[in-house]
Amino acid sequence: xxxxxxxxxxxxxxxxxxxxxxxxxxxxxxxxxxxxxxxxxxxxxxxxxxxxxxxxxxxxxxxxxxxxxxxxxxxxxxxxxxxxxxxxxxxxxxxxxxxxxxxxxxxxxxxxxxxxxxxxxxxxxxxxxxxxxxxxxxxxxxxxxxxxxxxxxxxxxxxxxxxxxxxxxxxxxxxxxxxxxxxxxxxxxxxxxxxxxxxxxxxxxxxxxxxxxxxxxxxxxxxxxxxxxxxxxxxxxxxxxxxx
Numbered sequence: 001x002x003x004x005x006x007x008x009x010x011x012x013x014x015x016x017x018x019x020x021x022x023x024x025x026x027x028x029x030x031x032x033x034x035x036x037x038x039x040x041x042x043x044x045x046x047x048x049x050x051x052x053x054x055x056x057x058x059x060x061x062x063x064x065x066x067x068x069x070x071x072x073x074x075x076x077x078x079x080x081x082x083x084x085x086x087x088x089x090x091x092x093x094x095x096x097x098x099x100x101x102x103x104x105x106x107x108x109x110x111x112x113x114x115x116x117x118x119x120x121x122x123x124x125x126x127x128x129x130x131x132x133x134x135x136x137x138x139x140x141x142x143x144x145x146x147x148x149x150x151x152x153x154x155x156x157x158x159x160x161x162x163x164x165x166x167x168x169x170x171x172x173x174x175x176x177x178x179x180x181x182x183x184x185x186x187x188x189x190x191x192x193x194x195x196x197x198x199x200x201x202x203x204x205x206x207x208x209x210x211x212x213x214x215x216x217x218x219x220x221x222x223x224x225x226x227x228x229x230x231x232x233x234x235x236x237x238x239x240x241x242x243x244x
Contacts, residue, residue, distance in 0.1 A: 087163040104154060125176065
């Protein structure tokens with residue numbers, strides 16, 4: 001239950017603006033990999049290309065060292081192996097439990113297994129006591145915890161996290177970061193974390209990449225990346241000296 005991810009020469013534009021300018025990147029199976037960089041660097045665009053939400057103009061994305069199949073059924077099967085938690089998730093009408101169970105239902109999970117997996121996922125983010133609460137009354141932190149549980153409950157082999165704790169209080173951040181570690185530990189799934197929070201990258205990731213102006217500037221083990229970066233732009237970024 002894991003997946004490697006690689007991008008080669010990835011280019012994505014919006015009109016006259018090129019957001020990704022030839023991304024080359026590899027994420028190994030089972031690792032937690034962080035992508036840091038300032039706002040507007042292209043981090044979210046990269047995740048959306050990986051998640052089949054955007055189509056790049058050039059380059060390739062490899063999942064387990066293979067391109068996405070053109071056959072619709074096979075492509076859907078691959079897409080179901082990828083999960084994503086957005087910065088501002090959209091929750092369905094209904095309860096927290098309904099939101100978490102939705103992905104299981106469309107995968108034909110029923111009965112006792114549906115109930116158990118939904119309850120376990122909510123328990124994993126400290127939301128068991130609010131299983132019956134309607135999504136519309138949840139706080140921002142509670143809603144994000146439900147969104148994480150909804151993504152994790154279907155057990156994706158590749159989990160994408162897009163600034164998933166931005167603007168949340170420390171308590172919710174701690175709960176969600178613990179949930180990420182436990183999901184990675186218990187399933188072996190690959191996690192790609194996009195953040196501009198360098199402290200979060202230090203806490204969660206094994207390796208880190210700096211994305212700057214649509215290009216990968218440097219990739220390295222977390223300690224080396226933050227303590228002894230090779231590229232002067234990385235040194236400026238981690239020291240808070242880079243003027244964006």
